[in-house]
Amino acid sequence: MKAVQQLVEVCLTPAGEPGRLIWQSRAYPIWDVLDQWRYGGRWWLGESPRSCFLVQAGELVAELHREDAPDRWWLARIQD
Template sequence: MGVFSESVEVACSPAGQPVRLVWGNRSYRIVAEPVRWYQRRSWWVEEQRAELGRGAGLVDHEIWRVQIQQGGRSQVRTLDLSRQGNPGRWRLIKVHDAIQSLSA
């Protein structure tokens, strides 16, 4: 498992939910229902001052947990993505350990 920040390209459904992403020049599809939550950020450490009228994205990060797969037979991986700001910049912030198949 790794925690870091790397830019990724994300294609979203009309409802704004991730459906595909490009990471490391490879294209992946989302293979399970993504989960979204908001996480408080320490804006006072990252920003020297908050501009008047700027609030969206200042206090909270929008985080999505997605499960991705390249092609139809590759390993499924779980990633946490952060969507930042109105232009819709996406950052990969965490790669989870590989998911093991639960076949019995």
């Protein structure tokens, strides 16, 4: 997986899961959530906890992170 670490826009489904990823002005429909987990963050550096998702988004396999505070989404990594 290739590290990206960019803020992205994620649209949620009615069930509250990621439904669409917008990255570099392109929309990627999220077909499947392959895995999800919770990461506590490096609290000693002031990082907030986050929810992490491994998704199939069109031709991308991407790892998305959703920070609890502030509420924002990161594209952490993509499969290369």
